[in-house]
Amino acid sequence: MLLFLFLGGSFVYAQTVTVKGVVSDASGPLPGVNIVVKGTTTGTQTDFDGLYTLEDIASDAVVAYSFLGYQTQEISVDGRTTINVTLVEDAAQLAEVVVVGYGSIRKQDATGAVDVVGADDFNKGVVTSPDQLLQGRSAGVQVTTSSGEPGAGATIRIRGSSSVRSGNEPLYVIDGVPFNNSSNAGGADTGKISGKTSAKNPLNFINPNDIESISILKDASATAIYGSRGANGVIIVTTKSGKRGDGVLNYSFTTTTSKVANSYDLLNAAEYAAANPSADAGGSVDAWDEITRSALTTEHNLSYSGGSETGKYRVSLGILNQEGVIENTGLDKYTLNTNISQKFFNDVVEVSASLTASQIESEATALSESIGAEGDLLASALKWNPTQPFINAADGTFVQPSDNQRNPLAYLAYFNDDTKTTKLFGNVKASIKFTDYLKYEFTYGFDRTNAYRGIAASRLFGAQITLNRGFAGITNSRFNNQLITNTLSFNKDVSENLNIDAVIGHSYEDYNGSGDNLVLRDFAQDDQNIYLDNIFAASTVERRGYSSFAYSYDGDGVLTVGFLPFTLQSYFARGIFSINSKYILTATVRADGSSRFGTENRYGYFPSFAGAWKIHEEGFLPEAFSELKLRAGWGQTGNQEFSTEAARDVFVTTDTGSVTRLNIGNPDLKWETTTQFNVGFDFGFMDRKLTGNIDYFSKTTNDLLFRLPVAQPGPVGSFTWANFDDEIVNSGIEIGLNYQAIDKEDFSLEVGGNISFLKNEIKGKEAFASGTPTGSAGGQGLSGERLQLLYDGQPLYAFYLPVFEGFDTSGTPIYADTNGDGVVDTNFDQPGGQSDRIFAGDPNPDMNVGLYVRGSYKNWDFTINGYGAYGHQIYNNTANALFSASALNRGENVIKSVIGNGEDPGSSPIISTRFLESGDFFRLSNMSIGYNFDTEKFGKVGEYLKGARLTLTGQNLFIITPYSGFDPEVNANKSVDGVPSFGIEYGGYPRSRSFSLGLNLNF
């Protein structure tokens, strides 16, 4: 030590010194801090203990200490030999690290359109799946939950829909592991018992409380690193990990009460009896009241985290018991999330592991997307004659009038639908740092899922196909997905003016699944619970065992192939070149080989280029600009979401044991290519008090993957997949703004929001030149009707309908003679044909907005989030099917406005613009008030309790909309032959309004 001092001293006289010291932050020493002597290439990093030594530097040098997420400090040596530095976390900068796939960058270095939504920005309240956290939070990201059911699936569109098939969902990457949405309990079709029930949200297995941040990659220059899966954007979820320091124990508890937010204004018994005296059964009941309830949800989260210089850990346990606002529905979710990491051998080797284990048990009832004249629970309740008692007074049995008027209480008593999904999702990573600029990383990721779905209907239930027979369907699905990734990353200042941040890698992904399915009928017992527990009680059994999870219980011989195994092998490389910290160039390429592609097109190549110019670094901008960055990028990405068997000749075994051809293969089949151009500015004014971005993009999808019915003679109901010359063009403008109005120690106020404009068009050159109908209408007398037509020059899912002009004096509906041939023909025909249908609107919003206000005052804080969409139409299939004079006439209940609407009860309410409504809405999605207790004042308790917080949150507080149904934000799955629909409301689970009280304790 003395020697050191002496040596040190001696160097002072020689005008050079050796400086050493410790760099730390508030919680202790910081390893890996970059230390550079300004104006030289001399530099070092701190070791595990935060120690550093700089030898032989000028005694008047200036040393810069920088570390990601901390404010850089510059300190003059002034002849000192020991300089201890405490770095301060840069909150703003920390939040702006963007995980971009196979690495992360600072947002200010990003060349593409990327957005980060951190935990603070998330929506508040009961959130079952992570996509709900994002609703309205990022420009150009539209999240539409399919219904208000707990755990319901969602439609997520980043910059619009670019495919005409299903497969418009973005790619999810969870802690570096791409996630396959199909690894999930599928929807089920019980035909005329309850119709087709919807699939659950595949992301339910993640506990939103475990999410640190979500990065959204929007443009091709950002998503090209995910190649053939990047066309719909990429959502990267990063789960929380431990932080260095003493262990922190956190417990939070939330209790929530929910009620149906909006309901229909149905006739009550007296009104009904007056309107339809011949159907007056003398009673007075309210079916809607009977099937809905005030629901209680409780949530517990317990986490324990901490870390040392070399290792970090976090373990969390979550329990969610969510009741649905409709009887017999709900979801119990148990999650365990563990993140650990440890460094070895002087930080050369780092090993980390991440695991999420979840068990979701959900209970559903007979709510369907495909109900016909029979109706499901909801339709049965809405149309139930309110003068008709539910129970026969004589014997206490249910009144079950007919197959087309089912008793909603009998539905509740006699129908079960249980889903149990167990998932293990995680990864193990190991990295080796060869030098401080070269690192190799190996990742093994896995997703193992077992899903059970059991549906049973009692033999007492009055549906034609269950009465005196009973029904049970049991499906078990198993998924086993694995991934291996190797990356080599390089990050170095290769010269004074040039930094290169590059990564190359290889990945191999294997997606596997299988399942089996039992259909049981003819039970002797009445209690349907026995059916699922004792399959031997059934006297009729059908077994199926396909790798198929879209199955039909009563469709004869129709096999819809859902998920099938596939493998994907990829090579990728990305280089980010930063010149003078002013100009940044990014080049990316990925080669993807997929077993889904035809043998003639095994590998696809996806390049992208982007550049950014930090104009504010040039020095010629006025003071007011604290940031101005121009970004521009171009890239190509792909979409390979299509049936695995599409490229091949495939046969299937039938229930008689023989084999039949399912598909005629197409060896030329390949991915769909989306070419996207993006230009944007990031800006900040007044010391970044006002920040924001504006982006323009244009993306064109070609080699459109679509299936046309096979040219007959061919396998019945079969389709041939091919790439077509048609194009889908999406273009739009996105603006994000944040204004830090007040930023004081104990008073802050922040407002912001985003707005996006989107235009979508099909250029039908081949497959869509003559139009493809989709969007099947449901309900009595509406069989086979299609509401939407994919057609050249129209937006996707454009509504193609007869134009309703009112009723004539006799109450007969009048429809416009739109083609002017003197004959009104409302039947479907292609545009230009004999029929009078026009493109009457489309369900794609022209404009989406999201707004937020956040603030704090002393110990109080609050958040308000809202979002809306404008310029689109929704088809109210519920009203079309249920609320007409004809429906009242046949003995069903209707909404009050049907009385006196001038409609002849003998006329038929066909599909038309009569039921097409504006879907504009603005929703106050959540508002939360929190209070942080001063735990120091708690005396003895305060020694252990480091923090305590109480929150009150309201969700879905109000919605402003002209839409007359439950809610304009809906999306029933009314696809036709695999062509999806959008913007049709039909009997969806109603949304609820909720109030939550939460307590959060830190120990």
Add this chain to the structure above:
Amino acid sequence: MKKYLVFAISTVFIFSCTDLEEDLDGLLEESGLTEQEIVTGQLDAAYSQLRSFQNTDFQFVLNQHSTDEMAGPTRGADWDDGGAWRALHLHQWNSSHPRVQGAWDQLLGGLFNAIDALNNSPTAEQEAIATFYSSLYMFSAADLFGQVPYREIDASYADFPTVLKRTEAVELAISQLEAVYSSLPSTSANNKANKYAAATLLAKMYLNRAVYKATDEDGTPQVGPFTFDNADMQKVIDYCDDVIAGPFSFVSNYFDSFAADNTNKGTENIFVSENNNTTGGEVSRYYFMTLHYNHNPSGWNGFVALTDLYDKFDAADPRRGGDYAGVTDVSGLKTGFLLGPQYNQTGAPIEDRAGNPLVYTREFNLGNSTEEKGIRAIKYTPDYANTTRPANDFVIFRLADVYLMKAEAMARMGGDPSGPLNAVRAARGVDALYTGTSLSDISDERSRELYWEGWRRNDQVRFGTLLNPVQQKPDTTDRTKLIFPIPATALSTNPNLTQNPGY
């Protein structure tokens, strides 16, 4: 340092040689199957595809709603279905009509299965069976659509199917079927392709040959009257005689042919699409499609019989229906035509949904009918053991049809058809009516005997009456409606197809 790099790079490439071929669990690829497996599988599929004849969404409704036997009135909000049923009755269908599309896909899908079986080295008997199926599907498609896309045996699936004109298709079907006729099994098992079924099909094709020949150069079908070749008519008689000499006999109760246990009772059924309670089938539609909601079983309250049909019967004709054991005693439901008040098994009136007695009427309005309007008809009786998956086999060919074809051929040759005609009437217990050769009487007798069985359109075209006005169809329609349009999607998937004239 260097050695680390080498390690890293080699690790990267360890996985690079991995094969991308993925096994499709649960499905079979071509390579995994023997040719015999494909042949038996496709023959099985070709037979299963006959269920499309049972289904009321495919060729059955094209062949019935366009005729003087059946209609589907819209009833308020019920049964509008985009005007699909009205369009069929009024002959206003277009190339996007869902039933037109459905029939096309189903018939040609069956044709595909049959040809695919022939592609894979069948035995002589299998070849004969496959050829019977392909002939049946080709005949049915040619009859409805006027042209038939066809894949030659061993043609590449990548090529667009060639298109046969109406006569080409039927000539090919006749020649192919006659070539294998002797190889077909002479079995009385009517749930398998057999020689008698082939003879019936050949008789049908020869009987209609003149109709198909009468086509304009552009494909427009002619209205007739047609010039029936005596040689063709003699073929009809010969093939009919082959069947009549076979193991089939008339049933004692007309409705036994369609009953739940018609597998045993249906002694005159030559060829059926088989059903049982496990695998189901579509026959339940035949009572659901017509019965009111409040019958047992609860129906869909849809299709009605026209008075044009009902009024063809003498009051004493047992084919008009009546009580049937195992049905009427269970639910009060009778066979044949249902008109007037309806009763359940206790004799209590069945009510409509508003609570009034259900009384079926003769009249109905195609566009706007209340729920009790129209005469209903029951031929396939409900299988009360399982009303949704009844065991009634669906009849494709039966003996009475063969007798009536023979009678017609004799009449068209200028002979006296009264022998076979009165044989049928005698079997039904109605008076021997005929001594003359009135073709319209034969047409009427075919309707009385075969109503709602899917043959009426074919018959009415041949007798030149399809385009005439009937109940709730006031106008005579254009002759282009004698065939259906090629579906729009078919045109877009096969450029060799051209749309039929008038569409």
